[in-house]
Amino acid sequence: MTIAQALPNAHYLVLVIFLPLAMQTQTVTLLNHSVSYSVIGSGKPLLLLHGWGSSSKAMLPLAQEMSKHHTCYLLDFPGFGLSPAPNSGWDVSNYTDLTQAFVSEIIKEKTDIIAHSFGGRIMLKLLSRGWSKEFIGKVLITGGAGMKPKRSWKFYYRKYLAKTLKAPFLVLPGSLQTKGLEFLRSTDLWKSLGSSDYKTLQGTLRETFVKTVSEYLEKHLPEIQHEVFLLWGKNDDATPWYQAERIQKGIKSCSLVGIDDAGHYAFLDKPAQFYAIANAYLTA
Numbered sequence: 001m002t003i004a005q006a007l008p009n010a011h012y013l014v015l016v017i018f019l020p021l022a023m024q025t026q027t028v029t030l031l032n033h034s035v036s037y038s039v040i041g042s043g044k045p046l047l048l049l050h051g052w053g054s055s056s057k058a059m060l061p062l063a064q065e066m067s068k069h070h071t072c073y074l075l076d077f078p079g080f081g082l083s084p085a086p087n088s089g090w091d092v093s094n095y096t097d098l099t100q101a102f103v104s105e106i107i108k109e110k111t112d113i114i115a116h117s118f119g120g121r122i123m124l125k126l127l128s129r130g131w132s133k134e135f136i137g138k139v140l141i142t143g144g145a146g147m148k149p150k151r152s153w154k155f156y157y158r159k160y161l162a163k164t165l166k167a168p169f170l171v172l173p174g175s176l177q178t179k180g181l182e183f184l185r186s187t188d189l190w191k192s193l194g195s196s197d198y199k200t201l202q203g204t205l206r207e208t209f210v211k212t213v214s215e216y217l218e219k220h221l222p223e224i225q226h227e228v229f230l231l232w233g234k235n236d237d238a239t240p241w242y243q244a245e246r247i248q249k250g251i252k253s254c255s256l257v258g259i260d261d262a263g264h265y266a267f268l269d270k271p272a273q274f275y276a277i278a279n280a281y282l283t284a
Contacts, residue, residue, distance in 0.1 A: 036082035041067025045111040049119025055081030089207025120144020128220040146217035147243040221250025233262030
């Protein structure tokens with residue numbers, strides 16, 4: 001069993017207590033939105049991007065190791081950690097714009113990247129922009145999201161049932177439609193149809209979740225001219241190995257290395273092996 005499986009909601013907390021205190025946490029306004037970030041270490045800039053439902057805290061053990069050779073920036077995406085949720089539902093492009101602004105306005109020099117899960121989804125979108133060549137150095141993605149997953153018949157059944165349940169309310173006018181949909185979403189049947197991530201969300205993050213997870217990035221892979229290194233847990237059940245292979249095949253210059261007996265949080269499940277490979281790549 002991997003760490004992520006044993007401690008799904010707080011798998012990184014035990015590791016964090018051993019981190020040094022010499023870390024600066026700051027707040028900045030980018031694109032009219034307040035975001036929190038931390039800085040640790042010295043050397044070439046390295047930006048660490050966390051996954052969905054997580055925060056920069058999940059990346060702290062990795063930052064501690066990488067800070068021996070890098071100035072590590074740990075960003076809390078809007079809606080996670082210490083950064084407030086967006087005022088309206090964001091999509092992948094919104095998060096990409098913010099990440100681009102953070103590199104160009106806060107770090108202000110060419111930056112290496114380690115991106116995990118949702119952070120990997122954002123990096124794929126960012127790398128498809130010509131802007132990345134000037135500002136982005138080496139890129140390591142681990143457990144990156146953004147590929148269309150293989151779905152079982154149960155998924156499509158739930159999706160069809162949800163659309164069927166919503167249909168009668170969508171023809172109602174104004175406030176009646178709003179009240180009807182609110183009632184529907186409060187029922188046990190409707191709640192049973194959503195994913196575990198969706199069920200735990202409130203406010204604009206629900207809309208954000210729907211927008212971001214429904215955007216698949218296969219079409220952008222051929223646009224990526226940047227070199228990308230994929231470091232994947234072979235037992236990853238959130239973004240399985242076949243998705244890593246799809247990313248590798250879609251990007252012109254892309255390498256893939258797997259870590260045995262590691263899951264979605266490979267850098268926590270097999271830290272020594274992950275650190276050794278990541279350091280070798282980033283410092284080569």
